[in-house]
Amino acid sequence: MTGLLESLIRGLGNGSVYALLALGFVIIYKATRVISFAQPALMLAGAVAVSYLAEVTGFYAAVLLAALLIAGVALAIERIAIRPMVGRPVFVVSIITLGIDVVVRVVVNGFIGRDVRQVGDPWGFAQVSLGPLVVQQRWLAMLLVTAVLVTLLFAFFRYTRYGLAMRAAAFDQETALAQGVSVGMVFALSWGLAGFLAAIAGMFVGTGQGIEQLTWVIALKALPAIIVGGLDSLGGAVVGGLAIGVVESLFQSYQGEFAPWLGQNFAVVTPYVVMLVVLLVRPYGLFGTREVERV
Amino acid sequence: MTAPPGVSGGRSRRVRGRPLLYTSYAQDMALLDTRGKRIWTGVLVAAAFAVSVLLADRSLEVLAVAYVLAIGAIGLNIVTGYAGQVSLGHAFFVAIGAYTAAALSGPPGGETLGYGLAEIWIWLPAAGLVAAVAGVLVAPLATRLRGLYLAIVTLGLVFLGEHVFKEWKELTGGPGVGREAAIPQLFGYRLDQDGPLGTKEQVLYLLMLSLLVVFAVAARNLARSRVGRAFAAIRDRDIAAEVIGVPLTRYKVLAFGISSFYAGCAGGLLYCVSGYVEPGSFNLLLSVQFIAMVLIGGVATVSGAIAGALFISLLQPVTRALPALVPVISGDTTQTPNVFQVETVLYGLLIVLFLVFEPRGLFGLWIRARNYWKSWPFSY
Numbered sequence: 001m002t003g004l005l006e007s008l009i010r011g012l013g014n015g016s017v018y019a020l021l022a023l024g025f026v027i028i029y030k031a032t033r034v035i036s037f038a039q040p041a042l043m044l045a046g047a048v049a050v051s052y053l054a055e056v057t058g059f060y061a062a063v064l065l066a067a068l069l070i071a072g073v074a075l076a077i078e079r080i081a082i083r084p085m086v087g088r089p090v091f092v093v094s095i096i097t098l099g100i101d102v103v104v105r106v107v108v109n110g111f112i113g114r115d116v117r118q119v120g121d122p123w124g125f126a127q128v129s130l131g132p133l134v135v136q137q138r139w140l141a142m143l144l145v146t147a148v149l150v151t152l153l154f155a156f157f158r159y160t161r162y163g164l165a166m167r168a169a170a171f172d173q174e175t176a177l178a179q180g181v182s183v184g185m186v187f188a189l190s191w192g193l194a195g196f197l198a199a200i201a202g203m204f205v206g207t208g209q210g211i212e213q214l215t216w217v218i219a220l221k222a223l224p225a226i227i228v229g230g231l232d233s234l235g236g237a238v239v240g241g242l243a244i245g246v247v248e249s250l251f252q253s254y255q256g257e258f259a260p261w262l263g264q265n266f267a268v269v270t271p272y273v274v275m276l277v278v279l280l281v282r283p284y285g286l287f288g289t290r291e292v293e294r295v
Numbered sequence: 296m297t298a299p300p301g302v303s304g305g306r307s308r309r310v311r312g313r314p315l316l317y318t319s320y321a322q323d324m325a326l327l328d329t330r331g332k333r334i335w336t337g338v339l340v341a342a343a344f345a346v347s348v349l350l351a352d353r354s355l356e357v358l359a360v361a362y363v364l365a366i367g368a369i370g371l372n373i374v375t376g377y378a379g380q381v382s383l384g385h386a387f388f389v390a391i392g393a394y395t396a397a398a399l400s401g402p403p404g405g406e407t408l409g410y411g412l413a414e415i416w417i418w419l420p421a422a423g424l425v426a427a428v429a430g431v432l433v434a435p436l437a438t439r440l441r442g443l444y445l446a447i448v449t450l451g452l453v454f455l456g457e458h459v460f461k462e463w464k465e466l467t468g469g470p471g472v473g474r475e476a477a478i479p480q481l482f483g484y485r486l487d488q489d490g491p492l493g494t495k496e497q498v499l500y501l502l503m504l505s506l507l508v509v510f511a512v513a514a515r516n517l518a519r520s521r522v523g524r525a526f527a528a529i530r531d532r533d534i535a536a537e538v539i540g541v542p543l544t545r546y547k548v549l550a551f552g553i554s555s556f557y558a559g560c561a562g563g564l565l566y567c568v569s570g571y572v573e574p575g576s577f578n579l580l581l582s583v584q585f586i587a588m589v590l591i592g593g594v595a596t597v598s599g600a601i602a603g604a605l606f607i608s609l610l611q612p613v614t615r616a617l618p619a620l621v622p623v624i625s626g627d628t629t630q631t632p633n634v635f636q637v638e639t640v641l642y643g644l645l646i647v648l649f650l651v652f653e654p655r656g657l658f659g660l661w662i663r664a665r666n667y668w669k670s671w672p673f674s675y
Contacts, residue, residue: 035443081647088654091381094443095590096650098583102643106636220454220579223447231444263462272451276436279448283439 002132007253008246013139015245016146018271020201021222022229022237023153024194029231030170031190033090038077038097039198040219041104046070046199047119047206047215048111054120062120067199073104074195078188086187109213119206138207149200150238153193157234162189170232221248224275230288239286244271324519326512343504352496356568359496361608362503363564366510368588368600370557375586376595377518378550379530380437384449385558385585387456390577391429392422392559394466396477397572407468413480415502419563422477426559427552434548453579460574473573476566487567499568506564507601510557514597517553526550527595587642591649593658602657607642614638 021039028036049069053062077100085093123138157163162185168176169186177183198219205211205218225244229236252267259266284290310316314330317323327333347355371385399418401409412418433452437445461470468474479486479502486498493501517523525546528536537543566572584607592603614634617624624632653659 035447081651084651091442091446092650092654094446095586096647098586099643099646099650102583103640103647106639106643110632110636220450224451227444227447263458266458269454269458272454275451276448276455279436279440279444283444 002134003253006133006135007249009133009135009139009143010252011246011249012242013136013142013245014249015242016142017201017204017218017241018222018225018244019238019241020146020149020197020204021219022225022241023150023234024197024201025222025226026229026232026234026237027166027190027197028194029226030234031166031186032082032093034082034093034097035223035231036097036191036194037094038074038101038104039194039222040216041101041108042070042074042195042198043202043205043219044105044112044211044216045073045108045202046195047202047211048108048117049199050203051117051119051206051211052111059120059122063200063203066203067196070199070202071192071196074191074198075188077104078191082191083184083187105216112211112213114213116210116212117206118210119203121203121207123207125208136208138204141207142204145200145204149197154234166190221271224271227275227285228278230285232289233285233287236285236287244274247271247274326515326519340508344501347493347497347500347504352494355496355500357608357612358605359500359503359568360565361605362500362507363561363568364585364588364608365507365601365604366564367558367561368585368592368604369510369514369597370554370561371585372589372595372597372600373514373517373526373557374550374554376589376600377523377530378526378547379533380547380550381442381446382449382551382554383446383579383582383586384433384452384456385554386577386579386581387449387452388426388430388555388558389562389565389581389585390456390460390574391555392426392562393476393566393572393577394460394562395425395559396422396563397474397566398466400477400480401475407464407474408466413478415479415481415486418477419506419560422563423556423560426562427556430551430555430558431548434551437551438544438547450579450582453577453582457574457578460577467572467574470573470575473571476570476572477563479564479567487570503564506560510560511597511601514557518595518597522546522549530595584642587646591645591656593656594654596658599656599658606657610641611638614641 021043024039024042025035028034046066049066050059050062053065056062057065081096081100082093085096121138123136123141126137127134128137128140157167165176165181166186166189168179168181169183173183176186201219202211205215221244222241225240226237227240228243229238229240248267248270251270255262255266256264278285309322310318317328322328327336346358350358367385367389370388371382374380374382396418398408399410399421400413401407401411403409403411433449436448440448460467464472466474479499484490486502487495489495490498492498518526525536525541528539528541529543529546529550533543588603588607589600590603591606592601593599614637617634617637624634624637649656655662
């Protein structure tokens with residue numbers, strides 16, 4: 001029983017990282033109808049920025065600075081490569097982000113080098129006991145920080161002018177434009193927010209085991225999360241991310257014992273299996289808007 | 296069927312000196328509709344065959360691989376370009392083809408599965424068919440999903456496939472170990488060894504070129520048939536297509552099946568040249584490379600897909616030559632910047648630049664050049 005609960009907490013920890021990344025995907029999708037495949041590169045860039053800045057400014061200041069830096073990078077990408085493409089098919093823009101991802105990742109890999117880089121986090125693999133449970137501190141840190149960030153984000157969308165502008169633009173761009181909302185600003189803001197969240201997620205991915213050139217693949221697990229939750233649902237992104245994390249963690253703990261025929265490391269691909277199963281039942285995710293098409 | 300008066304049925308005579316005047320439907324739909332196209336296509340194909348005795352073996356090897364990739368790119372173009380269903384899962388179908396071919400032609404009783412059927416006319420269609428079956432099995436998902444949802448699902452397919460191929464050690468040899476690739480043998484004659492027909496590279500080059508011509512002509516014919524028109528209708532507006540009587544599900548399944556057939560054949564042939572398959576090579580990067588070929592070459596054109604495949608394949612030898620020219624770039628992977636980084640950055644940048652500045656790709660550049668000279672010197 002304690003094993004199960006410990007596995008759940010690990011899953012929720014990892015899942016909250018997926019949720020942060022998934023929120024970035026969904027924010028960009030809602031504003032621009034584009035899935036940004038550049039998120040993995042931004043995540044990796046965030047982790048690398050933390051690992052370099054932490055040596056100078058200390059860890060916590062480094063996280064904030066790195067997140068702002070990556071938000072700036074995301075803004076630059078949006079302004080240079082995405083804004084000129086407004087009005088073009090969304091598929092084309094998504095493929096452009098795929099190209100950007102490849103380019104940014106090569107640059108970032110140059111900073112990582114061939115070895116594992118530590119991000120300089122205070123948690124490492126240190127453990128803490130919660131009653132009978134022994135869990136790693138970093139899972140709790142992930143869960144806590146994500147909870148705070150998600151609350152702030154939802155409050156931002158609910159109560160601020162800019163949040164209202166973003167909701168309006170996501171609902172109907174032309175009407176929002178007619179009401180005086182700067183849709184260009186909304187695009188920029190959505191990329192900036194996504195970059196900020198990706199950087200924080202990257203830092204968490206790097207806690208403990210550090211980052212290497214292949215770490216970017218982890219960001220792609222947020223894609224099943226947004227499909228499960230529904231592409232245009234912020235709440236769905238959080239739920240999807242946590243669900244993916246928990247399922248992955250449970251398979252990691254129990255698949256070797258109960259289903260060894262699935263092969264080693266099956267847990268790594270469980271997010272994609274979950275995604276396929278959910279899609280067979282609900283093609284637009286658990287909370288996504290069903291597209292209604294009329295001729 | 297008799298044609299109504301005034302409209303000539305069948306293939307009627309062309310009017311001399313009026314290359315754009317079509318007097319029948321058959322003329323309008325002809326594969327090579329002008330004399331210029333007929334002559335230059337003939338010259339191009341003849342030149343491609345002649346190159347096999349002119350170029351060094353090393354270059355022929357690169358070109359042979361490029362031709363196989365072109366077959367795969369044409370396949371992706373059928374589903375993504377003609378039918379408009381975005382697939383990031385092409386590498387998965389390529390892998391299925393590669394392993395079907397390798398298992399059928401491999402020596403029986405070895406460390407990995409093998410059935411000893413090395414005849415190319417057995418394993419090549421088999422590789423295509425098995426991949427096509429996989430494509431048809433995936434297609435029900437595609438018929439329920441549209442656009443970017445489909446892209447993400449097919450991306451998931453690549454990861455699932457990678458896992459299966461890494462774990463299924465009897466078939467693939469496992470990661471880092473790999474197995475021998477399909478053996479091309481035609482009526483008892485090994486095509487991957489030096490022989491009376493020429494060196495190994497020359498023979499493989501001719502084999503791949505001939506197959507590319509066959510697959511390319513088949514794809515062109517498909518595109519101008521009833522099926523091709525149905526694909527285009529689905530791409531342009533799927534609901535409108537259904538309203539005018541195109542069965543969506545059937546044609547989407549068909550598009551995936553045909554595209555996967557091409558991918559499977561390309562997979563079977565791809566590793567003949569190097570003679571070795573490693574399960575780690577069928578990753579997302581391979582899918583992205585195929586997407587890049589289609590986008591850089593030209594969406595929904597067969598000639599564009601071939602041009603794109605040649606372009607991407609030749610990028611590698613060109614960047615490998617860079618350290619000699621630009622001393623800043625190193626040939627050593629431990630240093631930055633090295634040729635591999637430059638190559639990867641070029642993939643990404645070229646995709647972005649082509650999409651921003653010339654969405655029709657290399658084919659579009661060719662159309663621009665042609666139109667400029669068509670009306671020269673009155674280019675406005």
